[in-house]
Amino acid sequence: xxxxxxxxxxGPGAEFDLIRAMLDAWGxxxxxxxxxxxxxxxxxxxxxxxxxxxxxxxxxxxxxxxxPEEIGYRATQAALSDLAAMAATPLGILVALSIxxxxxxDIGAMAAGIGEAAREAGxxxxxxxxxxxxxxxxxxxxxxxxxxxLGRGGVKPLDHLYVTGALGGPARAVEAxxxxxxxxxxxxERFARPRARVREARWLAARGAHAMIDIxxxxxxxxxxxxxxxxxxxxxxxxxxxxxxGGSWREAxxxxxxxxxxxxxxxxxxxxxxxxxxxxxxxxxxQARRAEHPxxxxxxxxxxxxxxxGHDHFSS
Amino acid sequence: xxxxxxxxxxGPGAEFDLIRAMLDAWGxxxxxxxxxxxxxxxxxxxxxxxxxxxxxxxxxxxxxxxxPEEIGYRATQAALSDLAAMAATPLGILVALSIxxxxxxDIGAMAAGIGEAAREAGxxxxxxxxxxxxxxxxxxxxxxxxxxxLGRGGVKPLDHLYVTGALGGPARAVEAxxxxxxxxxxxxERFARPRARVREARWLAARGAHAMIDIxxxxxxxxxxxxxxxxxxxxxxxxxxxxxxGGSWREAxxxxxxxxxxxxxxxxxxxxxxxxxxxxxxxxxxQARRAEHPxxxxxxxxxxxxxxxGHDHFSS
Numbered sequence: 001x002x003x004x005x006x007x008x009x010x011g012p013g014a015e016f017d018l019i020r021a022m023l024d025a026w027g028x029x030x031x032x033x034x035x036x037x038x039x040x041x042x043x044x045x046x047x048x049x050x051x052x053x054x055x056x057x058x059x060x061x062x063x064x065x066x067x068p069e070e071i072g073y074r075a076t077q078a079a080l081s082d083l084a085a086m087a088a089t090p091l092g093i094l095v096a097l098s099i100x101x102x103x104x105x106d107i108g109a110m111a112a113g114i115g116e117a118a119r120e121a122g123x124x125x126x127x128x129x130x131x132x133x134x135x136x137x138x139x140x141x142x143x144x145x146x147x148x149x150l151g152r153g154g155v156k157p158l159d160h161l162y163v164t165g166a167l168g169g170p171a172r173a174v175e176a177x178x179x180x181x182x183x184x185x186x187x188x189e190r191f192a193r194p195r196a197r198v199r200e201a202r203w204l205a206a207r208g209a210h211a212m213i214d215i216x217x218x219x220x221x222x223x224x225x226x227x228x229x230x231x232x233x234x235x236x237x238x239x240x241x242x243x244x245x246g247g248s249w250r251e252a253x254x255x256x257x258x259x260x261x262x263x264x265x266x267x268x269x270x271x272x273x274x275x276x277x278x279x280x281x282x283x284x285x286x287q288a289r290r291a292e293h294p295x296x297x298x299x300x301x302x303x304x305x306x307x308x309x310g311h312d313h314f315s316s
Numbered sequence: 317x318x319x320x321x322x323x324x325x326x327g328p329g330a331e332f333d334l335i336r337a338m339l340d341a342w343g344x345x346x347x348x349x350x351x352x353x354x355x356x357x358x359x360x361x362x363x364x365x366x367x368x369x370x371x372x373x374x375x376x377x378x379x380x381x382x383x384p385e386e387i388g389y390r391a392t393q394a395a396l397s398d399l400a401a402m403a404a405t406p407l408g409i410l411v412a413l414s415i416x417x418x419x420x421x422d423i424g425a426m427a428a429g430i431g432e433a434a435r436e437a438g439x440x441x442x443x444x445x446x447x448x449x450x451x452x453x454x455x456x457x458x459x460x461x462x463x464x465x466l467g468r469g470g471v472k473p474l475d476h477l478y479v480t481g482a483l484g485g486p487a488r489a490v491e492a493x494x495x496x497x498x499x500x501x502x503x504x505e506r507f508a509r510p511r512a513r514v515r516e517a518r519w520l521a522a523r524g525a526h527a528m529i530d531i532x533x534x535x536x537x538x539x540x541x542x543x544x545x546x547x548x549x550x551x552x553x554x555x556x557x558x559x560x561x562g563g564s565w566r567e568a569x570x571x572x573x574x575x576x577x578x579x580x581x582x583x584x585x586x587x588x589x590x591x592x593x594x595x596x597x598x599x600x601x602x603q604a605r606r607a608e609h610p611x612x613x614x615x616x617x618x619x620x621x622x623x624x625x626g627h628d629h630f631s632s
Contacts, residue, residue, distance in 0.1 A: 034467075036397075036399075036468075037367035037398045037458075038366050039402075039462075040363065041363055041364070042364055044360065047355045048358055048459070049354070049355055050442070051352060051354065052411075052445050052457050053412070056448075058449075059449050082352040086351065086352055092366075096369070098370060098372050098375075126366070128368060129369050131376070132372075134451045135450045142353075144353070149355055151351040229350065
């Protein structure tokens with residue numbers, strides 16, 4: 001176990017060679033690494049938002065699916081997505097890696113992917129931990145600040161429900177790989193290079209959003225979280241769901257690891273302005289309703305349909 | 317991948333059963349878990365100190381060495397030790413766990429150990445991430461605040477060098493286990509139940525300490541970090557080293573994962589007052605000297621001796 005340590009203090013050990021490879025890949029997006037803990041200043045009047053997220057080989061990805069750069073990039077965007085969901089501004093990133101021998105020569109490329117995602121978010125890499133281990137694992141901790149953070153519990157009856165981007169790509173990429181096929185390029189890109197909707201979230205928060213959540217475990221599952229935390233019924237019209245590359249609404253509902261945002265707002269949003277600004281769609285998919293018991297209902301052309309459940313790694 | 321989510325939103329899945337077991341073990345030391353990111357307030361005028369630390373099975377411990385409670389307790393204390401080294405006050409903890417099937421029934425006990433360490437530090441558990449995986453891995457992120465954080469770069473020539481506690485126990489415990497023997501109870505306890513020196517660090521900082529570091533990779537290795545970061549020579553008198561349970565000074569110098577503190581202060585400290593307050597010794601072990609090149613020198617009865625190196629997981 002070693003903390004990431006700056007060039008000046010690096011000794012001759014193999015551990016330090018790995019750290020040096022990471023620092024070389026990061027360049028000036030790594031900042032002030034070297035003490036036992038990183039020091040950050042949270043802007044006065046703002047709260048700190050912090051989240052941690054693990055990507056584990058054979059659980060979240062397989063080696064032949066994506067490149068080491070993409071493994072690093074994806075793990076970091078997945079973590080940043082939790083800051084986006086709170087409408088927080090990223091302040092910094094900590095990177096805890098467990099690296100088996102068979103992955104050691106890929107550490108520079110993996111770090112480059114982490115660095116690219118950090119750069120896009122404007123979040124310096126402030127430290128981390130490096131250890132060996134039998135399984136490749138990346139645990140990324142993201143720190144941000146927000147003056148008015150959004151949570152899951154703020155949905156009000158009559159709020160409109162929107163979702164960013166187009167859904168279903170990552171799940172279809174995984175399905176293709178698991179079947180020994182090559183996924184379509186859009187689906188592959190959505191799995192390998194998701195983008196945390198950090199700027200989009202701030203746009204949405206500035207327009208009065210009441211609540212937000214990112215889609216890590218599938219839209220249906222995240223809607224249930226929102227409904228329970230806010231004690232409302234969320235009624236979605238599945239024919240409105242933005243399905244990517246000819247996918248079905250069932251795929252859009254159940255597919256996980258999208259890292260798109262579901263947002264609830266009291267008034268209708270300028271979806272054209274959003275699309276022009278960010279180059280992705282913003283789609284109204286339903287509405288919140290007052291309810292005795294929290295619920296998610298799905299309607300297809302006015303008829304209620306069954307919801308599939310989200311992904312659960314521990315179900316067997 | 318799932319964020320730890322509160323009781324109210326828990327569905328019927330196996331993943332949620334595991335989260336429920338953890339929340340049950342934590343009780344009121346878990347706080348506000350449920351949104352995508354945890355929100356914390358850093359006291360005005362203070363900086364945030366944050367660090368992340370992984371404990372991986374077969375790297376940092378083996379299954380038959382210590383109990384699941386101890387695995388959780390130890391991983392959390394190890395992470396908290398980085399806050400101690402900065403003289404920071406703990407604010408919160410995030411827990412990222414990767415749990416193989418064979419460890420699932422132990423998750424409540426592991427969480428109890430994590431909770432015990434969090435309670436001792438006064439640091440609520442604020443969130444985390446739970447995933448399956450082929451290897452048991454705990455990545456603990458600790459957050460704290462400090463008005464005058466201490467680093468590694470503040471050592472001044474003529475500063476006195478002190479170390480808390482008694483050294484060598486964890487390394488001797490590991491040696492015994494690896495040889496198929498039962499370690500002595502003091503050595504075992506030092507490995508299984510280390511204590512982050514959080515209160516001790518604040519006592520030391522209040523008495524004018526210039527610099528501090530915790531001993532995760534072995535005293536000799538940490539002294540080198542201090543010497544390089546501060547550009548001084550650190551000269552230690554090895555016969556002064558506090559060796560536990562009849563250990564040798566070489567064991568005290570090289571043994572890792574002690575989680576004791578090395579501290580540098582301009583004046584001599586009240587070691588008796590320290591021992592009375594905290595129940596562990598504080599020992600003066602040497603002094604800093606002005607030097608052309610950063611160095612650590614070890615003297616035994618006035619003669620210079622060779623230093624063994626610290627532990628490097630990646631050397632083979």
